[in-house]
Amino acid sequence: MMNKRGPARKHWIVLLCLTLLLGTAAACSSGSDAGGNSGIGGNGAGGSGGAGTNNGNGGNGGDDGQDSSAADEPLHIQMFAGLYNELPRMDNAYWTEWQERTNTVLDIEWVPSGDLDTKMDLVLASGDLPEVLSSPNMRPPLISAIKNGAFWDLTPLLGDFSDYPNLANNLAPNWEKYVSVDGKIYGLPRSRSRMDIGIKMRKDWLDQLGLPVPKTLDEYKDALKAIVEADPSGMGTFGLIGHGVIVDDGDDAFAGAFGALDPYFNEAGGYVPKELTPMYGDMVEWFRGLYSEGLLAQEFSVMKKTQAEELYKSGRAASYPRSIWWDKEYEDAISKTQADPEIVNLALEGPGGVSVNLATGVSGGYFISKKVPEAKVKQILDYLELTASEELTELAYYGLEGVHHEVIDGQKVLNDLGREEINTTSKGAGVLAYAKWGKVESASGSKEYNDAKKESVAHFDEVGKIEPKTGLNSDKWLTEWAKHSSEWQAMVTRAIVGQIPMEEYRAYVEELNELPAMQAAFDELAEEYEAFHAD
Template sequence: MSKLYRKCLSVVMAGVLTAGVLAGCGDSSQTAGSTDKSAKPSDASAAAAKEPLKLQFLVPSYADVPNMNDEYWTEWQKRTNTQLNVEWVPSGDYDTKFDLVLASGNLPEIIVSTNITRPTLLQAINQGAFWDLTPFLGDFSKYPNMKNNAGPNVWNFMKLNGKIYGLPRNRPQIDLGIKMRKDWLDKLNLPVPTTIDEYAADMKNIVDSDVDGNGKKDTVGLIGHGFLLADGDETFSGAFGGLDPVYDKDGGLMRNYLTPNYTEMVSWFRKLYADGILAKEFSSMKKTQAEEMYATGRAASYVRNIWRDYSWEQENKKTQPDAKVITLPPLKGPGGVTVSLANPTFGAFYISKKVPEAKVKQILDYFEKTTTPEYTDFNYYGIEGVHHKVVDGQPMLTDLGVKQVTTNANQVFSLAFNNKMKVLNPSAPKAYNDAKLKEVEVYGQVGKLNPFSIINSSTWTSVWPKYEKEWQAMVTKAIVGQITMDEYKSYVDKLNENPDLKKAYKEFAESYKQYFGK
């Protein structure tokens, strides 16, 4: 039987980061697993005879901070023979905390970066903050699990200047989708859209109607969180060819959001905003605010993980019994479809250079031991009879499982790659999950990976922070109508003629060849 499973500060000034890093270098519900969740890893009894390995982590938190002494975490530490000291940082604050920790030089033993091209991370690597793991890993003969259970091409993506510094956080490539309230479409006799124009028309009908029956026309259309729509940016940009490499006249690979394709998407969002479809607070909405809005039936559409469909449908049913949340099929646009394949690694784990060499090997042994389907299955469903029960051949979480086996459970190890883990919901019936898998199977066939989630440029890393906030402000102004699209285009054209950015484009082109070939 196949194994299935789940998921779930501006740049620090270079001088401060350098000083801090060098000072520190002196020394539920998010994936799906297989149906056999009760089997323990074969080496659990042998590990029990050894002293627990103490590990210190800094990781993002996507749920309530867990009690490390509860049933799930007690069993995890028992099976892995570890004693985990984890600092959980709310995901919305994590980038700020990450940058500050790097600047301070007070690094934990193991730190997560959720973006392998984050400028502060690349600076820290180049300044010697983290171990070069290349000589430890070698040909992976000692680490077959990390090699064989990694996502496609992941270890190549882990390289910087030919060396491996990070350990992948394996995640599926089929992950995000555009959510839509199917019951509202049905109420207005609207078909499920197949193009972005049909989608916009359907959304216009929804926001102009009292679809929730509260006597007001106050339903919000499309919501997001962060800039621009955060998870939704790459999804929609795919429809405009925004996931394809675009080169300038000098052969440089243009950063994706400074391409004509992205500008075309900005123009489309401008129309959505003018039509009352795009949330007025799109530029300032927080993730928790957006999630609460969607779970309580105040918004029609939101781009998030596919597995959330069932959970949000159940939440909406509490006040709107006929609620039905679906992930839309790929919507056609002028340059592609609305499917962005996720990077097969959601950032990476990095080991501080302060960690002694002997312990680096122990840490690698921990990741080797746990990068298996068995540990990933346990990570998803916990203990049979405690966190889940088997119903119709599929494990389903108990109330305690929903409480303890959250997205945070997968923040301290790599997971074993499986492309279905962000589709299946462990609280949903088997028939629902089977149908959902079939619905989104096409995503893997038509979706594209944003190459800028992999490639990098040292010049871009050092230069772009000078312009990023200004550019974001110009995007927002263009969408809300404070400047014309011609003014926005002129601004982008000026950026693209910047000598430093043109140099960065050359570096992006070379990096693209390294990771993807021609």
């Protein structure tokens, strides 16, 4: 069974006295949990409570005179997390099961993904933090808040992980580095597979036009042009769509094809982040070409994720960078209006590499507010440890058999309720165990479908690269980049849409690189990079 520990038992001394008078002291002193629900067991002051299980085998409570029934009380956790699907009902079948298994009541503020960064920045600036903040990445405002003491340093509480076997054994290697600041662990990871983002292309449209699947950036551009001109959707077909700086989820993937995912050092030995490298400028110029020919959505700079996704699901666009595991859902949505849609994910050769960006196995993390008392921090850690179990990970991906999925040819396949309740959002309240194919396999796809999908992208794990600045948290860089990041993003947009010549964009970047404060930041980043990769 899973290792489940939990909320501290309350000191009900009056009740104890009554219990002793009634002659039931022996039952209390044994500390055993009577039967009951799987979930987080109690921790008595005189000793640790073990895991309560469906079999009723309780832990060994302390001799502190606490009522063992307190172990059944659910742990209330207030959480801030991203919303990537429809707003879930926390009393639906999936969330009811999740909370019952973890013996928790989750009070989650679900924030739509398109507004997540803005809302998180406001929360961090206000200091009015939830008990647990879930962030999909280590953005500068979060790192600054950590350095300013807003969140617990978990290092001494986690110790050697002997009390946290799931965290020790079920996660990606070196996960601690990606949720640490200044060598201290401040978060527990949101586990995700290394293979995640795919540059999607409508293969059925390529087939209709007699075009091969693109293998290079040039072939990709030619394919986009052919599709846009042919307008197979009949509604004014878009080429490449996205959101964010350029196409957001795909920015780093495309950057890899230009060599911008290789570490870059200036003449003085300073580490220059990808945004300020010549290779990133080459990518901006390439996107400028796509835009000028009408192959990049004209609204790319203001498009929200929900809008881009809806365009793709409605069969209006040829290419869209998102997680590979969305393919089946997108195909199902498109098939309502277009026959036999097929999506493939591309690895495009460019002048500096391949357009595959790998994740670290850690997609941000869960951070506990310093306002939470230490006793409850330990309870929350126990909850997060439990969510890193194989059992709860299985629940997060597939729900309950007979309720959310059926087993067909050895493959768990989601039914209608499963497709409604099991999604990205359903994975947003726990660590989860690392799953190599977790962002590739579709929970609604057949075994044949998923086997073919895995085979088609297996090489991504070999040719892809991780963004090299990941895990580096230089104070000087964070401070200096905060002064320029908005202006830099605006300059990227202006260069792509043709408002300024590329020479002006490159001169602007060079001016940033020559700033003394920026060069000092590059030097500090270089020191961090060397230390981070020392082992």
